[in-house]
Every structure is written in structure tokens, then in C-alpha cells.
Amino acid sequence: MDNKLNYTEENEEREDGKLSYRTPIYLQLREIIRNRIEEGEYLPGTAIPSENKLAETYGINRLTVRNAVDTLVNEGILRRVQGKGVFVVGDKYEENLDEHGGFVNVMSSGTKRVSIKEQAKIYRPAGNKYANYFNIEPDDLIFCVRHQITLDSEPLAIEDIYVPKDVLPKLEVVNSSVFTIKDIFAFYGIEISSMQQTMEIIDGTSKIKKLLDIPNGVALIMLSCDYWDNNGRAIAYSRSFIRSDRTSFTIQLHE
Amino acid sequence: MVGELRQQGSILAKKIISVRKVEATKQISKKLHVLLGQEVYEYILLRKIDDVPCILETTYLDCERYPDFEKYYTDKTSMGRILKNVYHRKQISGEEHISVTYASEQEAALLEIIPDSPLFFTSGVVKDEEGVIIMYYKQLIRGDKFKLVSRIESE
Numbered sequence: 014m015d016n017k018l019n020y021t022e023e024n025e026e027r028e029d030g031k032l033s034y035r036t037p038i039y040l041q042l043r044e045i046i047r048n049r050i051e052e053g054e055y056l057p058g059t060a061i062p063s064e065n066k067l068a069e070t071y072g073i074n075r076l077t078v079r080n081a082v083d084t085l086v087n088e089g090i091l092r093r094v095q096g097k098g099v100f101v102v103g104d105k106y107e108e109n110l111d112e113h114g115g116f117v118n119v120m121s122s123g124t125k126r127v128s129i130k131e132q133a134k135i136y137r138p139a140g141n142k143y144a145n146y147f148n149i150e151p152d153d154l155i156f157c158v159r160h161q162i163t164l165d166s167e168p169l170a171i172e173d174i175y176v177p178k179d180v181l182p183k184l185e186v187v188n189s190s191v192f193t194i195k196d197i198f199a200f201y202g203i204e205i206s207s208m209q210q211t212m213e214i215i216d217g218t219s220k221i222k223k224l225l226d227i228p229n230g231v232a233l234i235m236l237s238c239d240y241w242d243n244n245g246r247a248i249a250y251s252r253s254f255i256r257s258d259r260t261s262f263t264i265q266l267h268e
Numbered sequence: 269m270v271g272e273l274r275q276q277g278s279i280l281a282k283k284i285i286s287v288r289k290v291e292a293t294k295q296i297s298k299k300l301h302v303l304l305g306q307e308v309y310e311y312i313l314l315r316k317i318d319d320v321p322c323i324l325e326t327t328y329l330d331c332e333r334y335p336d337f338e339k340y341y342t343d344k345t346s347m348g349r350i351l352k353n354v355y356h357r358k359q360i361s362g363e364e365h366i367s368v369t370y371a372s373e374q375e376a377a378l379l380e381i382i383p384d385s386p387l388f389f390t391s392g393v394v395k396d397e398e399g400v401i402i403m404y405y406k407q408l409i410r411g412d413k414f415k416l417v418s419r420i421e422s423e
Contacts, residue, residue, distance in 0.1 A: 212418075
């Protein structure tokens with residue numbers, strides 16, 4: 014291997030900032046992906062084509078694709094999620110809501126694996142309850158997604174998220190199980206000005222208890238979250254049903 | 269919580285069920301940042317809202333840092349005010365852990381609920397402006413009477 018030649022090739026990319034056909038392929042692919050992200054073809058919160066697909070499209074080696082993706086993962090622009098693919102990470106606010114504010118879920122043991130699955134995702138008319146809540150018309154569409162959350166493959170929680178369509182029309186294509194609703198809003202420039210979390214112990218319907226496989230006698234926690242924008246408008250609502258025997262929470266308190 | 273309940277016009281009261289000086293166990297010493305065996309106050313209180321028992325609370329304070337605390341703290345006085353006015357310590361921040369537990373026979377009797385009723389179990393420490401731990405507390409809060417709320421505003 015001619016190390017001098019390789020150095021020159023890498024250098025050639027950096028010196029004049031332009032790619033040439035001689036630039037290593039993985040760097041060229043990196044720039045293709047980067048441009049597509051910048052131009053909005055690959056949207057924040059969505060998955061890019063699979064490594065196999067990209068390899069096939071460009072007639073290149075899968076390892077080369079992986080290298081290209083790895084460089085962007087290292088830049089923080091892409092995120093690999095095992096079993097789901099590679100996702101575009103959007104810009105996040107540097108300091109908006111305190112990341113450690115609110116109830117933070119503590120899993121029983123650090124070695125256990127949490128998995129979030131998007132179970133259902135639809136648009137539906139708001140109806141009276143959510144029309145009132147979001148201050149929209151009952152016929153206006155709201156986006157509803159249900160997440161099934163498991164801990165080591167055992168059911169832990171069910172989370173329902175509601176967002177009016179006009180607040181974030183692109184929510185339909187975003188994978189909401191990979192990014193939090195806070196992050197997704199940040200990617201699309203929607204500022205959450207305040208949020209309120211409420212935790213209650215409830216009886217729960219038999220349907221929810223069955224979905225979570227809750228043993229008799231184990232309490233159900235309902236954690237709901239209201240999100241408001243700068244204008245005081247309710248922009249999202251989430252409600253989670255959590256098995257109290259499989260988790261606990263911490264919270265930082267301030268005066 | 270106290271402020272909001274007052275706004276709703278609820279009457280808050282507390283009853284000190286027990287007060288004693290105990291030697292800090294390993295758990296107390298770790299939470300309160302005192303030496304093992306150090307003398308600490310242990311207060312057990314029952315908090316009532318509109319005459320309904322709702323919270324069973326145990327609080328630990330360092331005897332050395334707050335000497336004579338038992339002279340000031342009664343059913344009618346507030347811990348926060350005493351710490352501020354007598355000992356010049358303000359409660360600024362803290363960290364709390366929350367889980368769900370179920371009332372024992374004894375706890376159920378005090379809270380006037382059925383044994384095995386679900387309760388919020390919160391435990392935490394409160395710090396002053398210098399980050400020094402003022403107290404370590406544990407609370408059992410009736411799940412049928414309370415919800416826990418956290419509000420976050422962006423800066």
C-alpha cells in the first residue's frame with residue numbers, strides 16, 4: 014500500500030474542500046448522505062436507506078458504506094439503532110428545558126435492555142376532548158402514536174402521544190420510538206416553552222392491565238405530560254401507563 | 269406542594285408521632301453525610317389535609333449542626349422556618365427518589381387506609397445554598413389522595 018498516495022488523496026479532499034473522483038469512495042458517499050440531510054431529502058428523525066441498499070445503489074462494498082455512515086455517526090449527525098436502522102439526528106437546542114428536570118425513569122438495573130416499539134400511528138379527528146385540550150376544532154386532525162415499552166422483553170409501559178397535525182405535519186414520517194418528542198420538536202424548530210408532568214397511581218382499565226401483563230396487586234402508574242410552546246399553546250400531550258413494580262423515578266428539586 | 273394546598277383552601281396539619289435521637293446507621297450516614305454512629309434527630313410525623321391523614325414522614329437531621337432543634341420544632345412550627353430563622357440555613361435544592369410501595373399494617377393504621385394500599389414512597393435529601401445536606405427524609409404518600417407534579421420552564 015502506498016501510504017504517500019493515500020495521504021495525498023485525503024489531503025486533496027481537505028485542501029480545496031472539493032471532492033474529486035479520486036477522493037476515497039467512503040468520503041464521497043459521506044458527502045452524498047450529508048447533502049441529502051442538508052437538503053431535507055433525509056429528514057430528521059427518519060431512517061436513511063439501509064447499508065445494503067446504498068451498497069447496491071452505488072455498486073460499492075457494504076464495508077465502505079459502513080465507514081461512511083460511521084464518520085457521520087461520529088459527527089453526531091446520524092444515530093445507529095440496533096434492529097431499526099440508521100437515523101438522522103436533527104439539531105437540538107443546547108439548553109432549553111433542563112435535561113434533568115422532571116421525573117427521570119430509573120430502570121431496576123442498569124444492565125437491563127429497554128426497547129421502544131411504535132405500535133400504532135394514525136391521524137384521526139381530534140374529537141371534543143382533544144379539541145378542547147389543544148384548542149382546535151373537533152374535526153381537525155391529531156396525530157396519535159402508541160409506544161410499547163419493554164424491559165428485557167417484558168412489558169414495562171405503554172405510552173400514547175398526541176400532537177395536532179398542524180403543529181408538526183412531518184411527524185408522520187418520523188420514527189417516534191427512536192427520538193423523544195422533545196427532540197423531535199427541536200429538530201423541526203418547535204420550541205417547547207414549558208412542560209408539566211403528573212404522576213398518579215391509578216386502577217387502570219382491564220385492557221391496559223392485560224397489555225402490560227400486570228400481576229394482581231401491582232399498582233399502575235400513570236405519567237402524563239403537557240407541553241406548551243412560547244405562546245402558551247398546548248402542542249403535545251403524552252400519557253404513559255407504567256408498571257410500578259418494574260421501575261422507579263428520580264427528580265432534582267429546585268427552590 | 270404546601271403552597272398549592274393552601275391556595276385551594278385546604279387545612280394542613282401535622283402531628284409529631286415520635287422524636288428521638290438515634291445513632292446514624294450506614295444508610296443515614298451515607299444520605300446525611302455524617303459519620304456512622306453520629307447522633308441525629310429522627311422525627312416521625314403524620315401530615316393531615318383537611319383532617320385526613322395523607323403522609324407519613326420520617327426526617328433525619330444532624331444533632332451537632334442543629335442543636336436544640338427539639339426545642340423549636342413542634343406540631344405548630346415549620347421545619348423550613350426554623351432552619352432559616354434559627355440556624356440560618358435555607359432549603360435550596362434536593363434530589364428525590366420515587367417508587368410505589370404498599371402500606372404495612374402499622375402504616376395503614378396510621379394513614380387510616382386498608383393494608384396493602386398503594387403508596388408513593390419518596391426519599392431524598394434537601395441541600396442549602398452551599399450544597400450542604402440539611403436533611404434526609406422518607407415519605408409515604410397516599411396514592412388515592414395525591415398526584416406528584418413537576419413543572420419545567422425553559423430559561
